[in-house]
Amino acid sequence: MHLVMADQGGNNIVMREYRKGNWTVNETMVLIEAKKMDDERRMKKSGDSEGRSKPTELRWKWVEDYCWRKGCLRSQNQCNDKWDNLMRDYKKVREYQRRTAETAEGNNHNNEGSYWEMEKNARKEKNLPSNMLRQIYEHLEEVVEKKGIQRVVAAGESGPNPNIPYVMDRPMTSVQPSLPPLLQHQLPAAIPPAIALPLPALPPLPPPTAAPAPLVQPSPLPYAQPLPTVDSDTSEYSDSPAKRRRRSGGNGEGTSGTASANNSNEVGTAISKSASIIAEAIQASEEREERRHRDLVSLHERRLKIEESRTEINKNGIDGLVAAINKLANSILTLASHNNQSAPK
DNA sequence: TTGAATTAATAGGATCAGCC
DNA sequence: GGCTGATCCTATTAATTCAA
Incomplete structure (x- = not known):
């Protein structure tokens, strides 16, 4: 797909x-x-x-x-x-x-x-x-x-x-983007395709004076980017604000990095490590979500079963009641006819 | 601090497809 | 063909972020 x-x-x-x-x-x-x-x-x-x-x-x-x-x-x-x-x-x-x-x-x-x-x-x-x-x-x-x-x-x-x-604490531009192609193979296979596949351009490296690059810090948050x-x-491209919002899906185009070979190696190693950590976190999160989902489904099923059995019990009860009333009515009728027959004329 | 840019939320209207 | 419901498109507003 x-x-x-x-x-x-x-x-x-x-x-x-x-x-x-x-x-x-x-x-x-x-x-x-x-x-x-x-x-x-x-x-x-x-x-x-x-x-x-x-x-x-x-x-x-x-x-x-x-x-x-x-x-x-x-x-x-x-x-x-x-x-x-x-x-x-x-x-x-x-x-x-x-x-x-x-x-x-x-x-x-x-x-x-x-x-x-x-x-x-x-x-x-x-x-x-x-x-x-x-x-x-x-x-x-x-x-x-x-x-x-x-x-x-x-x-x-x-x-x-x-x-x-609406507060976000997950840097959009840090971890998510840009694993170099060589790292594609280092991601665990268990990562969902939607996560493993996209490998956009390598962003420009931060200047040396910049704060420690979040690029190499694994996101502590176990959800997918x-x-x-x-x-x-x-039909998603126009200049209206709404359209601008719709445009927001893909980013990173035109940001292919031109860093030096040394820096690339260091960053590549760092990215490789963080990618592994992220991948593990994502996988763990996936499993937790999956378990939770299964729990929810089974809970729903149980609730449905309880509802069904309650309905069944009610139905049986009403059926029993109707049968009892019918029996009682028959008995009364029988008794009445007996009385009529045996009554002195 | 301020203004520009971006995003989310909301609402109204247009369009399309299915049904009678 | 008209009606209806679902989807899609557009505009507006408020909130948020970020750079000057």
Whole structure:
């Protein structure tokens, strides 16, 4: 699914072929999960003291990469747009549910049914999304409300720095870019293709006077870097801010380094080491994510089974009750007819 | 400190595809 | 052909980062 291409500098970049068409429920779930993970790691990092001093990350690129790892082959723009639309629908439904709940409290009875009990037409009349799945709504609720709580908590903990949700402490331009081609073979094979493949241009080396180059410092954060992929979407280039944002996917072009041979060797060695460390961290993170995902799935399955068995039990109970009532009725009838027959005339 | 550049979030509208 | 829902595109605003 990845098309490896060479840019003008002869460096490999990744051209992804994105899936088009309607989003499946599964893809939507993956996206929601990706956003959840994104929020979680952001909240985790927001606790670090490094705070705002580091460049922002391309969060939707991260989401895209996460989705790809989970088999949802969508671009960051698609993810972004889908999320926007999901949030629109979610907020409409949530607002409606809230209103109906308040009305119900005020009137002591609910004269408007919940969204889930409404017919499609009724939903349309109220300008609500016609087919928001409860499953998706609940997942969204989980993510959105949790995020809200986290923000409040984080703001309380972090004191003077209220800019919690969007603080990044992962340098975009340090670790991610630019392993020289020779290092491609040094990356463990277990790294997902989306991580192992892209090998963009070597950036210019920092001047000797610069602060210790983060280039050789392994990222302590065990998640994948945004990748220098190129959207297969073709209509993404204009000068509007929104378009500028859409352009952000690939960076590093035109930055092929021209450092001296000595420096290259040193940096190459350092990069090699850090690449190994990063690869291990990424792998460990992948495994943790995978385990967590499996746990979640099994939890869902168990919940479904419990629901099913409860339904079954209820059904059996009602059946039994009906049978008992029928028996009782028959007995009464029999008794009554006996009494009628044996009664003195 | 300030202003430019970038990114995220949001909303409105256009377009496309499926259905009747 | 019209309607509807889903997707995509564009504009706007606020937040953030960074260099002068």
